[in-house]
Amino acid sequence: MSMANILGWKDILRPIRDGYRHLFPSPDTGPTPEERRKQRELDRLRGFTYFDTFEQLESWTEADSDPLQRANTPLLQRSEDFAKSDRSKANVVLCHDYAGNYHAYEGVQGIGMDDEMYACEYLQYVDPFIYFSHKLICVPPPAWTNTLHRNGVKALGTILIEPQTEGSGRLLLQRAGDEVKPHFPLATKLANIAKHHGFDGWLVNIEKPFAKEDWDLHILQAFLRQLKGDLGHGKQLIWYDALTTSNKVSYQNALNASNLPFATACGSILTNYCWKETDAVSSFAQAMRHDAMHHGLSPQEVFCGIDVWAQNTTKLAHPRVTYPEKGGGGTNTGIAVAKLADLRLSACIFAPAWSYEHFPGHGRAIERAMWEGTALSANIDCPCGDCASRHPSNQLYPITRFARESAAGSKTFFYTDFNRAFGTHDEREKEMLFDGKNTHSRLGSQSVLPRTAVSKEDDESSRSVLSHRLEDLEGQSQLVIEVYASLSPTSHIINEQFLPLFHLNMPADGTLQLTVCYRKPSSPANVTTNFFVKSTSGLQIVPVPQIPGPHVVTATIGTQSDTRSTLKELGVSVHGPLSSSSSVRLVEILSICITPAHSVQATVTITGIHIEEREQGETQHLRLCWTYGSSSERAKGLPHSDITGPCSYFVVVVDGVKLGRAYALEHILPQRLVERCKGREVDVNVIGVGFDGQKLAEERVKVRM
Numbered sequence: 001m002s003m004a005n006i007l008g009w010k011d012i013l014r015p016i017r018d019g020y021r022h023l024f025p026s027p028d029t030g031p032t033p034e035e036r037r038k039q040r041e042l043d044r045l046r047g048f049t050y051f052d053t054f055e056q057l058e059s060w061t062e063a064d065s066d067p068l069q070r071a072n073t074p075l076l077q078r079s080e081d082f083a084k085s086d087r088s089k090a091n092v093v094l095c096h097d098y099a100g101n102y103h104a105y106e107g108v109q110g111i112g113m114d115d116e117m118y119a120c121e122y123l124q125y126v127d128p129f130i131y132f133s134h135k136l137i138c139v140p141p142p143a144w145t146n147t148l149h150r151n152g153v154k155a156l157g158t159i160l161i162e163p164q165t166e167g168s169g170r171l172l173l174q175r176a177g178d179e180v181k182p183h184f185p186l187a188t189k190l191a192n193i194a195k196h197h198g199f200d201g202w203l204v205n206i207e208k209p210f211a212k213e214d215w216d217l218h219i220l221q222a223f224l225r226q227l228k229g230d231l232g233h234g235k236q237l238i239w240y241d242a243l244t245t246s247n248k249v250s251y252q253n254a255l256n257a258s259n260l261p262f263a264t265a266c267g268s269i270l271t272n273y274c275w276k277e278t279d280a281v282s283s284f285a286q287a288m289r290h291d292a293m294h295h296g297l298s299p300q301e302v303f304c305g306i307d308v309w310a311q312n313t314t315k316l317a318h319p320r321v322t323y324p325e326k327g328g329g330g331t332n333t334g335i336a337v338a339k340l341a342d343l344r345l346s347a348c349i350f351a352p353a354w355s356y357e358h359f360p361g362h363g364r365a366i367e368r369a370m371w372e373g374t375a376l377s378a379n380i381d382c383p384c385g386d387c388a389s390r391h392p393s394n395q396l397y398p399i400t401r402f403a404r405e406s407a408a409g410s411k412t413f414f415y416t417d418f419n420r421a422f423g424t425h426d427e428r429e430k431e432m433l434f435d436g437k438n439t440h441s442r443l444g445s446q447s448v449l450p451r452t453a454v455s456k457e458d459d460e461s462s463r464s465v466l467s468h469r470l471e472d473l474e475g476q477s478q479l480v481i482e483v484y485a486s487l488s489p490t491s492h493i494i495n496e497q498f499l500p501l502f503h504l505n506m507p508a509d510g511t512l513q514l515t516v517c518y519r520k521p522s523s524p525a526n527v528t529t530n531f532f533v534k535s536t537s538g539l540q541i542v543p544v545p546q547i548p549g550p551h552v553v554t555a556t557i558g559t560q561s562d563t564r565s566t567l568k569e570l571g572v573s574v575h576g577p578l579s580s581s582s583s584v585r586l587v588e589i590l591s592i593c594i595t596p597a598h599s600v601q602a603t604v605t606i607t608g609i610h611i612e613e614r615e616q617g618e619t620q621h622l623r624l625c626w627t628y629g630s631s632s633e634r635a636k637g638l639p640h641s642d643i644t645g646p647c648s649y650f651v652v653v654v655d656g657v658k659l660g661r662a663y664a665l666e667h668i669l670p671q672r673l674v675e676r677c678k679g680r681e682v683d684v685n686v687i688g689v690g691f692d693g694q695k696l697a698e699e700r701v702k703v704r705m
Contacts, residue, residue, distance in 0.1 A: 030522040035604065041619050044069065045668060046107030049197060051137035054170045060189065067664045068108050071145035071155075071198035072643040075234075078127075079153040079407045081401035081504035089404035090341035091304050093238075093270070094120065094129050095203070101133040105441035106141045108661050109668060110423075111432070112437025113360055118353035119147075119421030121449050122371050124503075128154035128236055130348075130577070131204045135224060135469045136165060137190070145199050146663055147421070151448055154200035154236055159190065161206045168206075169214030172223050185224045191230030195234050198643075200235035204266065205245040211469035215247045215263035222421070224265035230517060238303070239266040254279040255286045255302050264296055270348050273322045275307030278324075280304055303348040306336040312358065313384040315436045327392075330354065331369055331376070334397035337430075349399075358382055366391075372452045373398030377664040400452055408448050410510065412637035414504060414594040415692050416448040418470060418477045426474050432657055432672050445649070445661055450479060450501040465573030466497045466574055471588075477623050477657065478519075479589040481572050484582070498532060500571040505596065508535035508558030508565040513597040514542065515554045519588040522548050527576035533557055541573065559669070570594075574590060593692050596637040603631040604688050606699035611669070622669045624652060626686050628697070639691040646690055647697075653685040679704040 004671060031039065043050070047068045051057040052082030098118050103109050120126065125553045129148050131140035135144055138158040140148075175183045194201060204224065209215070228237045244250050244258040251272035251508045252258050264267035271283065287299040306480055310322040311330025322328040323336040333349060340347045359382050360442040368374045373395040376388075384390040408414060421443045425434060434440045450468055481499065506512060516531055523529070531542040542555045558565050574586060608627040615621060630645045640646060649661040655677050659667060681704045687695040 010540075012211050013245075018120060026390055038406050038618070041615075043102055045615075045619060046102075046104065046109075047142045047620070048102050048107070049052045049139035049193075050102065050133065050135040052062060052135055054136065054167045057137055057186065057189065059369075061194065062192070065196060067643075067666050068642060068668075069139075069142065069197060069645045070664065071140075071142040071149065071662045072641045073146040073147045073149040073198075073648065074639050074641055075154065075200060075621055076152040076639065077125050077410050079409075079411055086404055089335050090310040090342060091125055091300055092337065092399070092403040093346065094126050094352050095132055095270070095305075095348055095350045096353060097129060099357060101131065101138075102141070105154070105400055106143050106443055108142055108444060108663065110434070110440040110442050111329055112434030113422065113439045113441055114189060114420045114437060116356075116364065116439065117441075117445060118356045118363065120352065121146065121367070121420070121446075121453075122400065122403075123151040123153050123449075124174060124408055124451060125371075125400055125407050126153055127406065128156050128200065128579045130156045130157045130158060130238070132160075132203070134160065134162070136160060137193070139193065139197050140199050141443075142198070142663065145197075146444040147446040149198075149394070150446075152408075152410070156201045156203055156236060156238065157194065157199060158203045158205060161208050163208050163623055163688055165208060167194055168208055169211055172210070172214060172216075172219055174219075182222050182226075184226050187227040188230050190227055191232070194231060194235065200234075201231055201238070203238045203240060203270065204238040204262075207249055209243065209247045209249060217245055221261055221265045224262060228265065230297050236268065237266040238268045238270050239263050241269060241271040241305075242609075255283040255297075255679055260286065260297075263302075264290065264294070267297070268301035268303065269297075270303045271305055273307040273310070273350055275304055275323060276325070277339065277343075279321070280345055281338065284343055286346055292363060298393070299344050300638055303338055304336075305348050305350055307355040308333055308653035309351055313390060331366070331391045331394050332397065333370055334373070334399045334402060337399050338397055338402040347403075352359065369393055370588075371399045371433040373401070405451070405503060407522040407592065408451075408502040409506065411506055412596055413583040413639065413691070414448070414506070414592070415503070416450075417591045417693055418449065418479045418589065419445045420449070420470055420472065420477050421446040423473075423477065424472050424474055428657060429694075430674070433659065433670055442660065444663055447477075448502075461510045466499045467574075468499065468501065468572075476590070480585060481589065482583050482585045483574060484584070495575065495577065496575045500534075500569050500575050502570045502592075504567050504570055504594075506557070506567040508533070508537060508540075508567040509562050510556055510558050511597055512557045512567070513554060514570075514592050515552065515591075515593045515595075516542075516544075517550075517590040517592075518544070519550050519586065519590070520544075520546065520548050521585045523584055524576065527574060527584075527586070530573050530575075531555075532569075532573045533567055534569040534571075535562070535565045535567045537562045557594070583665065591693050595692055598635065599636045599638065602633070602635050602647060602696060603692065604689070604697040605629045606650075606686050606688055608702065609686055609699060609701045611703055612703065621671070622655070622670055622674055624667045624684065624686075624703075626699070628652075628665065630696075635690070644688075647688040648691040649689055651687040651689060652683075653683075655682040655688075674705060680705055 049069045105117050140155045148155045213298050239262040241252050242249050253275040255273045283302050284299050287297050287302050291298045307322040308329045310320040338565045355366035359366045362380050369376050375393045381387050423442050468481050471480045533540045544553045612623050614623050634640050649663050652659040652667045681702050684703045685700045690696045
């Protein structure tokens with residue numbers, strides 16, 4: 001079924017309702033238990049983990065999980081000082097509910113696609129990211145978690161109890177004999193699921209009152225406190241504004257006495273999205289009082305919901321409403337973020353994939369309009385009918401203007417290869433792997449992407465614009481830096497412009513090294529393109545060869561005498577007269593890396609490459625497996641995985657066909673490739689690549705299929 005065909009149903013089935021539940025059918029109708037079981041087995045091979053029933057949850061053990069279901073990328077520790085320095089902006093959470101989620105493109109192995117689907121390219125403005133589906137227990141797909149962690153964003157799953165959920169009282173069952181201090185086995189299990197699958201916490205959304213015999217306010221508080229404690233330091237637990245202290249589902253749209261005990265036990269709260277300014281003001285006051293008295297819940301831990309879908313037309317008697325009451329959500333989402341920034345609260349954007357779901361074929365353009373404030377094309381249409389008036393461009397209130405931006409990278413490490421979540425491939429891969437489609441998904445490989453920026457020359461007579469854009473090549477992406485200048489041919493004005501690419505917060509004291517891989521196309525001889533780093537001590541130009549071709553440039557950032565200097569910005573500078581009346585390509589950047597200057601690269605070996613036959617029936621398949629070994633000494637300042645060690649991923653090549661990146665020690669072999677190679681001995685090549693993009697190991701063997 002195409003995405004466009006389910007828009008109407010999707011528009012009804014929202015993750016969090018507006019309090020009119022009697023108007024809505026149950027979302028859990030349709031597939032039989034047997035159909036659900038089969039789908040769950042198929043989804044398991046895509047790396048998906050979820051639980052439909054308490055029986056499934058209670059029986060889970062680590063041994064039950066497939067290696068493909070675990071995220072391998074550790075959470076990059078962002079520099080908090082950078083984000084906290086701007087108190088005029090709002091923290092932004094994304095609650096991702098995209099037509100039920102668990103789509104094939106979100107799997108651990110890429111699939112061929114006709115059109116791109118949702119993948120947030122503004123992750124420096126986000127934390128955390130909540131993955132939502134109508135499951136009892138919803139675990140974020142490893143592809144999402146790997147990309148989020150690479151960008152320093154926490155990944156949260158969802159605990160969802162809905163009206164049709166059976167046996168909800170089992171959530172609070174205690175271990176027998178613990179009368180002094182209650183112990184909840186499912187709290188421990190939920191924390192263990194998060195640890196094993198490599199994500200960072202939960203949204204707790206209880207949309208059904210507990211049975212009278214199961215209800216006790218203090219018991220629910222104790223469960224939440226234990227879950228938060230079992231998750232451990234650095235993890236996150238968020239309470240959703242549905243169930244109240246009186247055991248009723250009543251959306252408060254604010255932090256108040258009816259949900260404060262649960263918010264406090266979790267450490268944060270997500271309010272429903274029908275708040276008004278008075279609700280937000282009272283939430284701030286409540287949080288300030290509580291924080292002052294108990295040093296607990298701060299206003300920044302109050303996430304006020306914003307329903308992106310509220311901007312759509314609807315035939316419902318009770319239309320959805322979000323701030324601002326008239327025209328809120330959609331392209332006006334930034335207005336609500338701006339208001340919450342002004343009130344010093346945080347924002348949570350519900351269903352940000354609206355841009356792709358409501359505008360098939362135009363998703364990325366709508367994303368840019370929402371986040372960057374770009375103008376919408378007149379030829380864009382949507383099911384609402386009058387798209388231009390219903391979803392107006394809003395250049396004054398883009399989300400990025402009011403969302404708090406975090407520094408890219410950590411204190412000692414930064415790397416990007418500019419990969420987007422979707423890529424292109426050669427003709428052989430097109431037919432062998434991607435069903436003849438020109439585009440394939442690689443959600444788990446999305447890299448740290450540059451901030452939105454355009455540098456305009458102050459002198460209006462020059463009218464030159466320095467900008468960047470991502471460009472897809474076969475198997476990789478690159479960042480193209482180009483300039484458009486409309487100077488007259490006789491002009492001799494010398495322009496110098498600076499285009500920031502990343503905001504950083506790292507030492508600039510001579511301990512870090514910058515490495516840039518790039519290509520220099522043919523460009524005007526009198527125009528010089530360099531890289532620059534800006535620190536609290538000043539501007540450092542990194543000169544590069546101006547001759548065409550591929551290059552690698554390295555530079556030490558700062559000097560040892562700058563012991564207190566901090567790196568704040570990295571970008572491209574251009575110097576010279578720009579007299580072309582069309583766009584000029586100046587440089588193509590393939591990767592940028594910052595690491596400790598004297599870090600020792602880990603020694604890695606890949607061994608034991610072999611093929612195993614797995615599963616039976618519809619899920620039967622062949623799987624390539626291997627192991628790795630590495631030196632006991634970790635590379636200083638670089639990420640390290642509990643699953644793949646110093647390797648960020650492995651490139652897998654079988655019989656000359658590049659299968660893509662594996663973020664585990666296993667990879668499912670495509671059926672078409674298996675059929676082509678059946679009975680033959682084929683070449684298999686597995687390459688281990690570090691978190692800094694360097695090749696750490698390579699092993700070639702022959703394997704009989």
